């Protein structure tokens with residue numbers, strides 16, 4: 408059995424969510440290395456307070472080992488939000504550990520928590536960022552525990568806490584908001600770039616992406632599928648006689664009629680001018696033929712109103728099925744197109760399967 412070519416595999420790899428996560432993953436990796444470099448610089452700079460150098464070195468080596476193992480060896484292939492969440496927790500643990508030996512709640516490295524807040528705001532959303540902020544606040548109190556324990560927790564301590572962390576909260580919130588806006592804009596962009604304005608159906612780009620995934624599944628699990636091409640008959644006549652607005656309306660009517668005669672799982676798209684395409688997963692030639700006939704009849708039943716009368720509508724349909732018509736999945740679309748061309752040549756307003764074509 409033939410395998411889908413690389414073009415198909417690439418299209419499946421690059422889902423928008425995956426691209427976004429990959430970008431986030433790269434940013435997190437950079438922030439992790441930046442964190443390590445800043446601690447190292449602090450460590451080697453003259454005159455800085457390091458209570459226990461050995462423990463700080465152990466912390467740095469452990470953190471570097473974690474980054475290498477976690478990011479570059481163990482889970483190299485997977486980009487997921489849970490993975491980023493674990494990384495932020497380890498960053499928090501690392502900073503707390505280092506602060507413990509560099510002045511506790513008065514350590515200048517306390518500001519490194521900001522890197523975690525930025526990472527979280529960028530990748531994990533408002534709620535998780537808020538939770539991580541709460542965790543960091545608790546850890547700050549823990550770091551200052553010996554000092555606070557010696558006396559009552561005073562208003563000045565609270566003021567100190569606010570001065571220290573209020574900017575963190577603000578930065579985290581702003582970044583989380585910005586990131587959510589970007590995510591929304593990206594989704595909007597994706598939606599617009601994959602939708603046909605006039606009919607509200609998917610466009611060719613979206614069809615290619617979705618059908619590629621279905622084809623890969625069909626080949627992998629040895630399932631059948633059918634591609635159906637549907638072309639409006641005589642749209643040019645309607646355009647010429649009644650204007651383009653009515654021509655548009657005719658296409659919208661056809662789109663709605665086809666849609667209502669398909670299952671939710673079928674992929675319907677406007678493929679070009681007056682041409683629609685349907686991908687029928689797990690559907691063999693016989694089952695697809697029933698669907699084609701159903702659409703054909705439903706279109707014939709439509710009464711399309713133009714000034715002073717109604718026009719009959721019709722479509723020409725061509726289809727081809729995998730694997731009966733070809734064992735090469737990429738060829739099925741071309742064969743469906745040939746069947747459609749045959750329907751047109753035979754006088755339009757009919758359904759043709761690839762096997763129906765004379766000579767096949």
Ligand SMILES: Nc1nc2c(ncn2[C@@H]2O[C@H](COP(=O)(O)OP(=O)(O)OP(=O)(O)O)[C@@H](O)[C@H]2O)c(=O)[nH]1
Nearest residue numbers: 638639640641642643644646651654655680681755
């Ligand atoms: N109103 C309108 N017309 C369109 C649109 N896209 C393509 N067309 C027209 O659709 C027609 C397609 O040409 P043909 O394939 O020859 O159309 P036809 O008149 O349906 O002819 P047959 O397909 O042979 O039945 C052209 O006249 C295009 O201008 C659209 O979005 N709106």
